[in-house]
Amino acid sequence: MTPDHAPADHPAIQPARTGILIANLGTPDGYDYWSMRRYLNEFLSDRRVIDLPRWKWQPILQGIILTKRPFSSGANYKLIWNEDKGESPLMTITRDQTAALRDRAQAEWGDKVMVEFCMRYGNPSTSDVLDRMVKAGCRRIVFLPLYPQYAAPTSATANDQLFRALMEQTWQPSVRTCDPYFDRPDYIAALAGSVRRTLGDRVPSRLVASYHGMPRRYLMQGDPYHCQCQKTSRLLQQELGWPDGVIDTTFQSVFGREEWLRPYTVEHVAELARQGVTDIAVVSPAFAADCIETLEEINGEIRESFEHAGGKDFTYIPCLNDDPAHIEVMMSVIRDNIGGWI
Known part of the structure; x- marks a missing residue:
């Protein structure tokens, strides 16, 4: 033209x-x-x-x-x-x-x-x-x-x-x-819907909301990521109508030797198992699509950490993907x- x-x-x-x-x-x-x-x-x-x-x-x-x-x-x-x-x-x-x-x-x-x-x-x-x-x-x-x-x-x-x-x-x-869009009502509702589709009416002893990690000093330098993750988890709990203490916020994919945001997912699930929590579900609110960190790390390394420590029932809730x-x-x-x- x-x-x-x-x-x-x-x-x-x-x-x-x-x-x-x-x-x-x-x-x-x-x-x-x-x-x-x-x-x-x-x-x-x-x-x-x-x-x-x-x-x-x-x-x-x-x-x-x-x-x-x-x-x-x-x-x-x-x-x-x-x-x-x-x-x-x-x-x-x-x-x-x-x-x-x-x-x-x-x-x-x-x-x-x-x-x-x-x-x-x-x-x-x-x-x-x-x-x-x-x-x-x-x-x-x-x-x-x-x-x-x-x-x-x-x-x-x-x-x-x-x-x-x-x-x-x-x-x-x-x-x-x-x-x-971490706190948008429609995003929180979509997350809750994915949890309900996977778990049905079952409420696990613990739902672990595993977010990608980053060095803790980023938080101290003013990065809002940690706070936004915490708010997503809190709003998800409210949307599901579950009691306090059922949802834990953790961080995965730690790299290097410095301190990252805690608790680390791989360590936290093992500690839950050692405390006698035998059934957990894991959701990944920070990932818009399933990837190496969810399909291999969560469903592989993190699942193995939980089961090796005595956990019995591990459920991975897929990302929202193209739902x-x-x-x-x-x-x-x-x-x-x-x-x-x-």
């Missing part, structure tokens, strides 16, 4: 559209050594994730860690890999979420919108997807990082990468980044941020 009154050699311009771009953490392209090494190198080189001085951290990362860890991480990914599609479950689920959102958005707004997804690490990269959306005519973009609770190593780094990608664009679109209630939560967040643009 060429603008009216433009000279014959004017470059074509696509009709203006509004873009909806969701972002998740990312996934390796495969579980082989070099795919894992590329992915881990990008992930662990992010200063939002590991904020040690580069002169101190990079020799450790490029030496010991990236020599050994791709093997162990690759073995864990192999356990959960979607062999039929040749991708990780996170990729499959994020693509399904995007397809569901696209159907809903197009039913509501027609061809005025374009819905895509990107990954902070790995493919499809934020830069490549943003470039494709701009070339397709997106002059305005709503950006939704799929992290219910805000944290600098998740929400902020996703935004950082978007802003870096914008620096590469000659004609930058207007952008709105979405607030975290219709979750898609509606995303749509509601998008509606709140797209106002005035369509």
